[in-house]
Amino acid sequence: MRRYFARKLLIYGLTFVVAVTVNWMIPRFMPGDPVSAMVARARVSQPEAAEAMRTYYNNLFGFDEPLWQQYLHFWGALLQGDFGISIFVFPTPVGDVLLDALPYTLGLMIPAVLLSWFVGNWIGALSARRKVLDNTVLPAGYLLTAMPYMWIAVILAWALGAKAGWFPISGGYSLDIQPGWSADFALDALHHWVLPFLSLFLVALGGWAIGMRNMIIYELESDYSSYLAALGAPQRLIRRYAFRNAVLPQVTGLALQLGVLVAGALVTEIVFAYPGLGSLILAAIQNQDFFLLQGAFLFIVIGVLIANFLIDIVYVVVDPRTRTGMAGGTS
Amino acid sequence: MSTLPDPAPEAPSAETPVAKPGRESLHYAVRNPKLIIGVSLVAILLAVGVVGPMLLGNGNPNEYVGPQASAPDGTYWMGTTTFGQDVYAQFVHGLRATFLVGVVGGAIAAVIAMVVGFLAGYRGGITDEILNMLTNVVLVIPALAVLLIINAYMGVRSVAVQGLFIGLTSWPWAARAIRAQTFSLRTREFVDLARLSGSGTWRIVFREIAPNMSSYLFMMFILLFGGSILIASSLDFIGLGPTEGVSLGLMLQSAQQWSALQLGMWWWFVPPGAGITAIVGALYVANVGLDEVFNPKLRES
Numbered sequence: 001m002r003r004y005f006a007r008k009l010l011i012y013g014l015t016f017v018v019a020v021t022v023n024w025m026i027p028r029f030m031p032g033d034p035v036s037a038m039v040a041r042a043r044v045s046q047p048e049a050a051e052a053m054r055t056y057y058n059n060l061f062g063f064d065e066p067l068w069q070q071y072l073h074f075w076g077a078l079l080q081g082d083f084g085i086s087i088f089v090f091p092t093p094v095g096d097v098l099l100d101a102l103p104y105t106l107g108l109m110i111p112a113v114l115l116s117w118f119v120g121n122w123i124g125a126l127s128a129r130r131k132v133l134d135n136t137v138l139p140a141g142y143l144l145t146a147m148p149y150m151w152i153a154v155i156l157a158w159a160l161g162a163k164a165g166w167f168p169i170s171g172g173y174s175l176d177i178q179p180g181w182s183a184d185f186a187l188d189a190l191h192h193w194v195l196p197f198l199s200l201f202l203v204a205l206g207g208w209a210i211g212m213r214n215m216i217i218y219e220l221e222s223d224y225s226s227y228l229a230a231l232g233a234p235q236r237l238i239r240r241y242a243f244r245n246a247v248l249p250q251v252t253g254l255a256l257q258l259g260v261l262v263a264g265a266l267v268t269e270i271v272f273a274y275p276g277l278g279s280l281i282l283a284a285i286q287n288q289d290f291f292l293l294q295g296a297f298l299f300i301v302i303g304v305l306i307a308n309f310l311i312d313i314v315y316v317v318v319d320p321r322t323r324t325g326m327a328g329g330t331s
Numbered sequence: 332m333s334t335l336p337d338p339a340p341e342a343p344s345a346e347t348p349v350a351k352p353g354r355e356s357l358h359y360a361v362r363n364p365k366l367i368i369g370v371s372l373v374a375i376l377l378a379v380g381v382v383g384p385m386l387l388g389n390g391n392p393n394e395y396v397g398p399q400a401s402a403p404d405g406t407y408w409m410g411t412t413t414f415g416q417d418v419y420a421q422f423v424h425g426l427r428a429t430f431l432v433g434v435v436g437g438a439i440a441a442v443i444a445m446v447v448g449f450l451a452g453y454r455g456g457i458t459d460e461i462l463n464m465l466t467n468v469v470l471v472i473p474a475l476a477v478l479l480i481i482n483a484y485m486g487v488r489s490v491a492v493q494g495l496f497i498g499l500t501s502w503p504w505a506a507r508a509i510r511a512q513t514f515s516l517r518t519r520e521f522v523d524l525a526r527l528s529g530s531g532t533w534r535i536v537f538r539e540i541a542p543n544m545s546s547y548l549f550m551m552f553i554l555l556f557g558g559s560i561l562i563a564s565s566l567d568f569i570g571l572g573p574t575e576g577v578s579l580g581l582m583l584q585s586a587q588q589w590s591a592l593q594l595g596m597w598w599w600f601v602p603p604g605a606g607i608t609a610i611v612g613a614l615y616v617a618n619v620g621l622d623e624v625f626n627p628k629l630r631e632s
Contacts, residue, residue: 015468022472026480142619146557146612148564150583151604158592158600169592221628256504259473266475267565271587285483285570293483300476308471 001316001323008312012305019301023294024074028067083298084291088283094295097280102299104172105276108193109265112200113254119201120208121250125243127209128216137209144206149264153199153271160195167195172275196272200264204257211253215246248319255311258304356546359624366624369617376610380430383423392420392577403598410598413589421577422602428578429560429610432494436559439498441552444505449536451506452513463510470503475565482571490573493566497559505551512544546625550618557614564607579603 039053058064065073077084083094127137144152161169173179173189219225219242228238269278277296284292316322360366384392395415403410409418451462477500482488516522517540525535541548566572567580568587582603586592591599 011464011467012471014464015471018468019472022477023480026484142612142615143608146615147608148561148568148580148583148604150565150568150587151600151607154583154587154592154600154604158595158597162592162595256470259475262473263475263562263565267568270569281479282569285479290483294480297476297480300473304471304473 004316004322005312008309012309016301016305019298020075020078021071023297024071027290027294028070078298083295086289086292088287088289088292094291097292098277098295098299101276101280104274105265105269105278108196108200108269108274108276109261112197112265113204113261116201116204117208117250117254120205121212121247123205124209124212125216125239125246128213129220134213137213141206141210141213144203145210147203148267149199149203150267150271152203153196153268156195156199157271168192169195170273192272192274196268196274199268199271200261203264204261207257208250208253211250212246215249216242219243219245248315251311251315251318255308258307262300262304356624360621363620363624365616366620369613369615369620372609372613373617376426376606376613377430379423380426384420384427387420387423390420392417392424396420409602410596412585412599413591413594413596418582418598418602421582422579422606424577425579425582425603426606426610428490428573428576429563429580429607431490432497432563432578433556433560433610435491435494436497436501436563437552437556439495440502440505440555440559441548443498444502444509444551444555445541445548447502447506448509449513449540450532452510453517453532453536453540455514455517459510462506466503466506466510469500470507472500474500475562478562478566479569479571482566486574488571488574490576490578493563493573494559497562497566501555501558501562505555508551509544509548512547513540516540516543546621550621550625553614553618553621557611560607560611579606 039050039057081095083098086092086094086097089097123137124141127133157169161167168174168191172192173185174192177185177188179185179189216239220238225238225242228241265276266278266281268274269276270282273279277299281293281296283289284296393416396417397407397411397415399411399413399415401407401411403418407417407419409422411417412421447462447466451459451466474497478496481496482493485492513536522535522539525539530538563572563578564580564583567578568584570584572578572581572584580603583600586596586600586603591597
């Protein structure tokens with residue numbers, strides 16, 4: 001088990017280093033000159049002002065130092081929690097801007113991901129090898145997984161929001177309410193939360209249901225299931241064993257799908273103008289706020305790494321083979 | 332993307348009959364409703380994407396041609412946007428861009444996945460350790476987050492370059508699947524025989540190992556293709572799509588940006604999303620059909 005965790009931590013550590021390096025490299029090695037581009041986009045007419053801006057940006061990125069020094073400084077600033085200053089909400093530090101948005105994204109993603117995983121697995125397990133249920137679950141599942149997250153969000157917002165008027169379709173809370181720890185605010189936020197949650201939940205649900213259904217069928221055809229059946233074990237018992245085995249790849253699958261789920265959450269937030277990281281990223285792109293964008297990238301990577309590690313811990317709990325050092329967690 | 336069955340315990344190739352596998356597969360392929368439905372739907376959409384723009388005279392789909400914000404009618408089959416752009420013209424051009432990004436992204440990802448997967452699985456040892464580490468690292472970093480940064484710094488973006496970068500970031504799961512498959516094949520007698528007769532690594536991989544998992548590779552490409560389309564549409568939607576032309580994701584983005592939702596202009600945002608869903612869904616369904624064709628265990632009796 002110690003080797004399992006040591007290996008995982010090594011991979012995550014390496015991933016973090018690679019992510020930070022990529023983050024550092026892209027502005028410096030992309031074709032074109034980001035500083036010129038930023039100065040040009042600011043549309044400064046006086047040459048002196050443009051020159052001043054150029055020096056400012058050069059100093060900000062530290063372009064006048066040798067590369068290895070730039071790289072070390074980048075790490076130094078990062079380890080002190082310094083992500084730079086946001087241009088979009090000048091002069092707030094990028095870290096603060098991101099931390100303000102984080103609760104909304106997490107509050108949306110964590111329930112949606114966990115609930116869709118549990119419900120999806122449950123539906124998938126029920127439908128495996130049951131003709132009638134299978135014939136509805138399977139097509140519905142494929143339809144849902146094939147949908148782009150933002151499209152289902154738009155459709156839900158249109159049908160349940162704009163047409164039916166049941167839910168607000170924009171923002172994380174009403175504008176006439178002050179965010180805080182009051183019951184009014186909680187209810188209002190919940191009201192705004194329903195539609196983004198539902199769209200994330202539905203798309204992810206399809207994939208889990210299909211995955212679980214396929215795994216259960218695979219397990220029901222394995223030797224131990226046939227042996228149990230030959231012994232005359234009740235169908236319920238066989239299914240329970242199949243389920244426990246089939247859940248393991250689904251746990252690994254959750255780790256594999258994290259990137260897709262984060263991407264889904266980002267675009268869903270944009271549809272609903274939900275005040276999380278997604279809307280922030282959109283604003284950063286529209287305002288050419290590269291510091292904010294790069295900070296958001298690192299936040300996402302750190303979040304995904306932490307989630308991966310939590311899933312690894314869960315895997316150790318549900319798969320006894322990893323505890324005894326036998327080949328289990330291959331992910 | 333997790334719909335590809337976990338290959339670890341048994342290679343589907345092990346069940347493929349040795350005698351004339353091609354003809355038998357074909358026999359089942361033309362009788363598999365899922366495969367037929369999926370392939371026909373993709374083919375129809377592809378045809379619309381290829382022929383549609385030609386029928387419209389290959390004009391710029393972003394031109395302001397018609398009345399503003401009108402619902403679908405006989406002239407403008409899918410209505411017009413707030414600015415009077417023909418939604419149908421945008422849709423057919425968008426289909427073309429969407430297929431292009433799927434092919435480019437899927438093909439590049441498949442090539443990288445095959446090189447990494449075959450090499451790691453066949454060579455083993457230190458090569459495997461290094462490549463496996465690389466795969467795991469790229470696997471954990473969310474592809475869309477990297478693509479956001481790359482595309483944001485790129486001033487001019489094209490569909491092909493978008494596909495290229497999507498391919499460069501979305502190969503890891505496929506490489507892992509190929510590696511696992513190769514592991515199960517490399518100790519088989521015919522591979523040993525090829526090795527004894529002095530064939531090199533790549534010759535063995537492409538003459539002995541790859542043909543035995545060709546069905547698997549093909550299915551993997553389909554999933555990578557669909558995945559590329561979904562990632563590209565997300566990128567487009569965030570505002571980092573191609574700077575020229577139109578794609579289904581860009582249509583959704585402009586519908587969102589100009590409040591088609593609040594104005595109730597459903598004809599603006601329904602077609603592009605339905606197009607993406609139809610392509611990706613049809614690919615998935617065709618993939619299940621293919622799985623049943625190649626793997627006798629899954630065939631419905």
